[in-house]
Amino acid sequence: MARWPRAAAVFGASGGIGCALCEAFSAQGTQVIHAGSRRGAGPQGDAIYPFAFDLADEASIAAAAEMMKDDPPEWVIVATGVLTLADGTGPERTYKRLDPAAMAEVFALNTIGPALIAKYMLPLMPRDRRFVFAALSARVGSISDNRLGGWHSYRASKAALNMLIRNFALEMARTHPEGVVAGLHPGTVDSALSEPFQSNLPEGQLTAPQDAATNLLDVLARLGPQDSGKVFDFRGDEVPA
Numbered sequence: 049m050a051r052w053p054r055a056a057a058v059f060g061a062s063g064g065i066g067c068a069l070c071e072a073f074s075a076q077g078t079q080v081i082h083a084g085s086r087r088g089a090g091p092q093g094d095a096i097y098p099f100a101f102d103l104a105d106e107a108s109i110a111a112a113a114e115m116m117k118d119d120p121p122e123w124v125i126v127a128t129g130v131l132t133l134a135d136g137t138g139p140e141r142t143y144k145r146l147d148p149a150a151m152a153e154v155f156a157l158n159t160i161g162p163a164l165i166a167k168y169m170l171p172l173m174p175r176d177r178r179f180v181f182a183a184l185s186a187r188v189g190s191i192s193d194n195r196l197g198g199w200h201s202y203r204a205s206k207a208a209l210n211m212l213i214r215n216f217a218l219e220m221a222r223t224h225p226e227g228v229v230a231g232l233h234p235g236t237v238d239s240a241l242s243e244p245f246q247s248n249l250p251e252g253q254l255t256a257p258q259d260a261a262t263n264l265l266d267v268l269a270r271l272g273p274q275d276s277g278k279v280f281d282f283r284g285d286e287v288p289a
């Protein structure tokens with residue numbers, strides 16, 4: 049595949065989707081896969097090189113970029129994200145449950161962390177060739193598509209992430225005309241993040257992480273500069289803003 053990257057980086061390689069993305073890159077012959085996670089353990093596989101970072105620690109993200117700068121990846125995927133916080137705080141169904149500290153943590157992890165990864169990784173991208181910087185967002189971050197409400201902090205953090213993706217795409221287009229900066233909606237994927245919410249899903253709506261990874265990489269392979277700044281679902285259809 050002509051557009052397949054020789055080197056790639058996945059931030060969030062310990063997650064359901066991030067791990068499957070690393071394995072899919074490996075299976076497709078990507079020669080260097082930087083696999084970032086908090087523990088720095090990462091998935092096993094040919095050409096997978098684990099590294100440690102924490103979304104809440106800017107210096108760790110700067111250090112990861114520094115480590116990659118001599119041979120930068122052509123594709124960078126941010127596959128981190130939270131829906132339920134580590135202390136068990138789940139997404140709010142009503143404004144009455146808003147808690148500023150929990151809200152701030154969701155924004156720190158879902159919006160600010162990916163933005164910091166962009167801050168340090170976008171400068172490594174080639175000016176004269178195609179690159180891909182993609183962040184896992186979610187359809188529920190679409191404002192115009194929101195008919196159910198609820199999940200206030202998660203939805204708002206993803207809507208804000210989508211805005212930053214658009215902003216970064218516009219900024220990069222001035223100097224990097226071949227580049228692609230995009231958001232991705234993976235579908236409902238069987239992972240730790242979705243596990244508490246799977247019971248009411250209609251039959252057949254849960255995607256295996258391996259299938260989600262293949263779908264998302266196929267979508268990324270097809271995107272061009274004209275798609276930069278947008279959010280795409282696992283079929284390659286644009287998710288409205």
Ligand SMILES: NC(=O)c1ccc[n+]([C@@H]2O[C@H](COP(=O)([O-])OP(=O)(O)OC[C@H]3O[C@@H](n4cnc5c(N)ncnc54)[C@H](OP(=O)(O)O)[C@@H]3O)[C@@H](O)[C@H]2O)c1
Nearest residue numbers: 060062063064065086102103128129184186236237239241
């Ligand atoms: N699963 C779905 O149905 C679904 C649907 C729509 C969108 N998404 C989006 O897809 C993305 C991946 O979700 P997933 O289903 O793969 O979830 P997951 O299995 O829970 O993985 C989440 C990842 O985020 C990482 N992470 C959390 N806090 C971190 C921190 N402080 N520093 C570094 N990494 C941190 C986790 O690392 P640790 O292992 O260290 O905790 C893990 O690698 C998320 O952005 C999610 O919003 C998922």
